[in-house]
Amino acid sequence: MHLRPLTTTLVGLTALTSVLTGCSAIGGSSADLQIYSARHYDLEGAFGQFTEETGITVEFISGDDAELLERLKAEGEDTPADVFMTVDAGNLWNGARQDELAPTSSAVLDEAVPEDLRDADGRWYGLALRARTVTYNPDAVDPAEFDAVDTYAGLADPTWKGRLCMRDATSAYTQSLVASLIDLHGRERALEIVRGWVANEVSILSNDVLLLEAIDAGTCDVGINNHYYLARTLAENPDLKVDLYWASQEGAGTHVNISGAGVVQGSDNPEDAQKLLEWLATDGQNAFVDANHEFPVNPAVEPEPVIAAFGDFERMPLNAEAYGTLNADAVDLLAEAGYK
């Protein structure tokens, strides 16, 4: 008799759980394309426009890159996903290596995306480009002080002692920059460079906006930032005392990375998935990259005005395999150099 509350609760719970399960299972996959995305910037806008132009409906789930990939693997052939979209070339390379992305052959994509920004087998394509370059407070720094050949390495010079601010070692941005330095110079020289930064008493901050605020406040003179954080902060505060310097223009070029996507191995709609990729790399480039102030990968598409004002620059050719394979080395190197 007196057990009634407990029993009722348990029965109620079971009922509720079944309802919840039923609802989500039925309401789950209604769109033509399902996307797993580790990229968030204004996807609704771009996908909405795609649906308007093609009639293909899209829904997406955002999450963390490494975790979404594990989810894809666990779901196997049951996966509802058609497209895997992520940031950082290393993640794209890894998705292909783990056999979660299917080869696509598309003349449109081959034409639109430069060769180093896509997989040779068409398993992934870069769609948006970001540069990680030097930012500085113009009151404290004359840009002529920078090493125009290898600007990143130049910051290891003792003249910058006590003037540097950079991102933490746990940041994917720091890791891929260091991975590209290893690729470019070899491990020994890269270690020397990072040790130089540490010897210069670099202040480590935990996000790019804090870096810009610190430079603006004058607590550091120079930082290394993703260009779009500066563009975004400038759009909010045009008086920001931070200028951008295109790194290594007389040398290997500025370090860049990509966001991109590929068709998922278990996709039940690879045709539409490919159409989406093609659209994003061509007509949809501006819708995809402009809101976040990123550069289009397609050379035929103009960047939006705020970043166009930063001027043209030479980029370091992107070696996705190096970003993927050398990332673990970069983490190890940062630890060895005492970079936190």
Place this chain on the structure above:
Amino acid sequence: MTDTAALAEPRPPRRRPRTHGVGRPAWSALVVTVAAVVATPVLAVVVDGLGNSAALPRDLGQMILTTLALMLGVGAGSLVVGGGLAWLVTAYRFPLRNLLVWLLVLPLAMPAYVLGFVFLSVFDVAGPVQSFLRAVFGADVWVPEVRSLPAAIIVMSLSLYPYVYLMARSALIEQSSGTYDAARTLGANRGRALRRVVLPLARPSLAAGLALVMMETLTDFATVQYFNVQTVSVGVYLVWKGTFDFHAATRLAVLVLLFAVAVLVAERALRGRARYHQQGGRRQGFEPERLRGARAWAATALCLAALSAGFLIPVAQLLVWAVGQVISDASFLADPRFAEYLANSLLVAGVTSLVCVGLSLCVGHAIRLGGGRLVSGAAQLTTFGYAVPGAVVGIGVLLSFAALDAGLERAGVPGGTGLIVTGSVVGILYAYVIRFLAPAYQSVSASLEKISPTLTASALSLGAGPRRMLGRVHLPLARPGVAVALMLVVIDAVKELPIVLLLRPFGFTTASVWVYELARENFWEKASLPALVIVAVAIIPVFVLVGQTRRREAHRTVPGKAGQ
């Protein structure tokens, strides 16, 4: 009265009267089943971790030391703050005391991933505090390093102390004042009575609260990263992301589990073998002493100071951002998704808390019915998930269901389990229960333990069956613990992020995911509104609990019921 006197002096452990030698088989089986279901995903990760030989990170030794220092620091800090405040508001009256009693719980409502970014934007180099200091004392003014281990310990202690505070407070309320009064009558001063009577009686609750704090500290990866403190849990993520290899990360996850085992062992040691039980259901509580003058205001100031770092300052900053956001773009408020995300959060949190508390009651009850090592070992196992980082639990759930799916298909079931984990909220609920059984079980069992075994024995001897006894005897007596348990799980589940991020089906977004998506891109102003909503939602159960506590306190002042 003789029994009460015996309670006051911790005496050599007496054996708990076993009601039945082997317990009740059905109840014991239930506990073992629950433990197995809850432990499977965690075991899946352990198996994966032990079965590979991926390289461990170079600074592993440093990580282990950092983890130890952080856990001990935050444990000590929250014990002092939480236990001290609980005693202060229970034993004394001072201005705003009635309000502060429940305000002090509020830091629980602040998700760690929000606290971290808010705290840094207030206190870091470009924040208002340091800008102000520079403006007043010049650009070279010395400020302590914000992104450091000591700063992390302070902030985490000030945000996690409510676990200890809540447990301590419910222990103090449940204590009959008879023991304390007896000690005072026998000549002990307040301090001695506190040390010799109140603290030993509150020890199981303090230990339970402390264990929760340490597990939260162990699994936190949001706050610590903002402070650049690399614990082993952070290491799991770093290795996972840094090497693009999940299996390399599971090895470290096993190490995290070792820490968790240490916490649980320490908790049992702290609870001690001695058992203290109250007699009967009468709750007398303390007669608070009124503080006057400067001492009274000092008490108020102390409470407010503790409340500031974990709650008042972050909320103020969020409000500033939110107002800025509403002024620049008010359309954000009318977003219909607001309500939908919130409803999703509440639904999942509500179901999770009911399941967790229901299971905890069953497990706690089964232990009282006896059953020996197997049952108590299984009960320990059910609390393990709390010490495992959310994303690892999530992956464990994925791995287990992938194996089940493959197994079923091999056995000839077409389609296997299908997409049950990530195609519905089942996966999320499952993972949530694994994660949050511990806070529920800790508070329920701390309450159950204070019920005298003679009570259980007499109920049984009078012919009550185990189920009837749970409903009629144990549940009513453990009600304070049940209320705390419900509240803790709801708050934890509303704030939870990594699991829902990983396992949610298409079209299912919660308020915490929303905050994450905005904060991740540093859209703090936009993130401030949903963050405030989460905080507001988490405050609701606090209100409920306070209402209950108030009723209980009011209860004892009713004449006629107050007498012994």
